[in-house]
Amino acid sequence: MSSTPRRSSWIAGLLALALAGSISAPAWSAPARFELGRDEFLLNGQPTQLIGCEMHPARIxxxxxxxxxxxxxxxxxNAVPIxxxxxxxxxxPGQFDFKTGSRDIARFxxxxxxxxxxxxxxxxxxxxxxWDLGGLPPYLLAHADIGLRGQDPRYLQAVTRYVRAVSRALAPLQIQRGGPIAMLQIENEYGSYANDRGYLKRLAALWRAEGWQIPFYTADGPTAQMLGAGSLPGVAVGLDSGSEPAHFELARRINPGVPVFSSETYPGWLTHWGEAWAxxxxxxLLKEVDFLLRAGKSFSFYxxxxxxxxxxxxxxxSGGKGYEPDVTSYDYDAPIDEQGRPRAKYFQLRERIAALRQDRSPLPELPAPIPVMSxxxxQLEPHASLWQHLPPARRSSHPKTFEALSHEQGLMLYRTRLVGARSGKLVLHGLHDLASVYLDGRLIGHLDRRLGENSLELPASEAAEPLLEILVEAMGRINFGPLLVDRKGITERVSLNGMTLLGWDHHPLPLRERWVQGLPAAASAAALDPRPGRFFKASFEIAGTPADTFLDLSQFxxxxxxxxxxxxxRYWAIGPQQRLYLPAPWLRQGRNELIVLDLRSTAGGSVSGWEAMNP
Structure with a gap:
């Protein structure tokens, strides 16, 4: 498919839409009015049923x-929530990008x-x-006592800066100014987190002050507690999800006089590492969609x-034993799969929508599928070792978190010499998230926050002052619930037989693309550090036009x-995901370069490309 947007304009006044009660016209150009009625959304004064297909530009x-x-x-x-x-x-802080790649939301x-x-x-x-930290920037966590999603002045200062940047980029695309943006959501599922409606009102006022004139909505679970804390007077109510009449009745009682819709109707669900695919x-789902369509309710698939x-x-x-990281794929078992292909449920939903929506005009044909290839x-060859390309150490008495060192993602190597206590029970207090423990260069074991692991037995060493090294991997910050403040690394202290270990060197390893690409090759495999943490590399040729594929990492x-x-x-042998999506735009005709970092093995292996994620 071409990546160039078609320059067709929107039909003035949306007359076809107004007559049909839904968006059936292919395009429009003149400013339109999108408003909140007492029970329905109004487009140019006419009741309109929204049927949303949510997707996220950053993930495509x-x-x-x-x-x-x-x-x-x-x-x-007829709508796309994003x-x-x-x-x-x-x-x-203060460095915004709304222009490059998937950040160009105006283009989307x-x-x-x-x-x-x-x-x-x-x-x-x-x-x-x-998404990592629910979309909040990790730099906020450099403040040891910051309060997120409330009226902490430091948080609000950053929020204000963000709202102004978003507004500069997107406010000109509001529907009354000839653009497609019809509504804006205030926060997200706030009633599942806290009860400061003053914070929500402050956000709404901030958006208004930056020139947003379109209607606002909130989105919360369909309970009295969540809706009572998360909704606002005069603001449309989204239900996550609204699956039965009682949910809509409850919302109307709590926040009367505004439309209520199902802002997240779930056709699939998320998957964590170590689980079966959801x-x-x-x-x-079909029963819920039938109810929503027959009742004329607006809704959106999430x-x-x-x-x-x-x-x-x-x-x-933060479920399970306190931590459940999400897999790399966000396929979600959605009607449109990760690669853009329709599942069987896509056609079942399409059939129901065509038959029961207020707009009975024929649906457009599906676009041509995106090509795939195997x-x-x-065979990947050993290329470089993490251990031989460490950045300069940053010294501190106590172990520092990633955020305290302005280090957002990737790995951190912690090093110290053991004095006094030299063997026994080693405890990593507040380990976030995975750790590989080495003593005098020898791997002692791995610790996994998912499994509630934070300690192991450290054997005796013949060295006068044994070298303890802890390589910590951040797997993704918690994005939902009360444990949202999820700093990475060693977030408290390290003890050995009860003695607190002090005097740490920190080596932050953000694994940025340019750095990884620029790693020089070792003279030979024998010259590499013998520990896991090796980069493996292969080059491959594509003779024709590249197509999408899924890389199988099961040998790593x-x-x-x-x-x-x-x-x-990320890939991980525990699954369920063993293949990573590789889109064709990231490939090129001719020579291509593949690099794999393996933190658990030095054996290496081969990688193949498949036409689908699962066999």
Whole structure:
């Protein structure tokens, strides 16, 4: 598919939409009015049923945005809700990017407009979304006592800066100014977290002060407690999800006089590492969608298309034994799979929507599928060792977190010499998230926060002052619930037989793409450090036009993958995911470069490309 947006304009006044009660026109150009009625959404004064297909630009290669939007239209959707992930746009305080790659949200909105889709903007500042820290920038956690999602002055100062940046980029695309953005969500599921409605009112006032005139909505679970804390007077109520009449009645009692809709109707669900793939039963979904359509309710599928948690963007939950990191794929068992193909449920939903929606005009045909290809097995050769390319040490008496050193993602190596206590029970108090423990260069064991592990027995050493090294991997910050402040690294202290160990060197390893690409090759495999933490490399040729593929990492242990400088994300032998999505735009005709970091093994192996994620 072409990545160039079509320049067709929107039909003035949306007359076809007004007559049909839904968006059926392919495009429009003149300013329109989107308003809140007492019970319904109004487009140019006419009741309108919104059917949303949520997707997130950050999780989709920009070259495929148009394809995914056309898939949404063909399923019967007339709106596309999108999350903005604050930390994708402001990695460093005051340094915003709304222009490059998947950060160009204005371009995505214009593409949606060209396909006849309204945009429902979900900018947070907190969004959850199974994204690292729920979209909040990790630099906030450098303040030891900061309060998130409330009226802490330091937090609000950063939020204000973010709101102003979003507004500069996107406020001109509001529907009354000829753009596609029809509504803006205030925060996200706030009633599941806290009860400061003053904070929500302050956010709403801030958006208004920055020129947002479109209606606002909130989104919360359908309980009295959540809606009571998370909704606002005069603001539309989104239900996550609204699956039965009682949910809508409750919302109307708590916040009367505004439309209520199901802002997140779930066609699938998320998956954590070490679990089986989430595959929810289809019948409850079809029953819920039938109810919503027959009742004329507005609703949105969360998500119609999930995409991928490329790089280090995947988040985590705090269930299980306190920590459950999300897999790299955000396929979500959604109607449109990770690669953009329709599942069987896509066609079942399309059939129901076509038959029961208020707009009975024919649905557009599906766009042509994105091509896929397989790749023969590529044998990767040892290339470099993490241990031989450490950055300069940063010294501190006590172990520091990632955030305290302005280190957002990747790895941190902690080093200290043992004096006094030299063997016995080693405890990493507040380990976030995975640790590999070495004594005098020898691997002693791994610790896993998921499993509630934080201690092991340290054997005796013949060295006068044994060298203790702890390589910590951050797996993704918690994105939902009360444990949102989830700093990475060793967040408290390290003890040996009860003695607190002091005097630490820190080596932050963010594993940025350019650094990984620039690693010089070792003279030979024998010259490499013998420990896990090796980079393996292979080059491969593509003779024709590149196509999408899924790289099988099942011969490797745990780590990350880069192709032509693009970080595909994390892999882990515990599964369920063994194959990582590699989109064609990241490949090129001719020579390509593949780099795999394995933190658990030095054996290496081969990688092959497949046409689907699962066998």
């Amino acid at each position: 290669p920009p070259e495929y945005w148009q394809h995914r939007l056309r898939m949404a239209r063909a399923m019967g959707c 999350y903005l992930f604050w930390n994708q746009h402001e990695a460093r 909105a214009r593409l949606a407009q060209a396909e006849g889709l309204l945009v429902l903007l979900r900018p947070g500042p907190y969004v959850c979304g199974e 595959r929810p039963e289809l019948e409850p 998500v119609a298309h999930g995409g991928s948690n490329f790089g280090f963007t995947a988040g985590a939950n 790749l023969p097995a590529l 242990g745990k780590g990350m993958v880069w192709v032509n400088g693009h970080n595909l994300g």
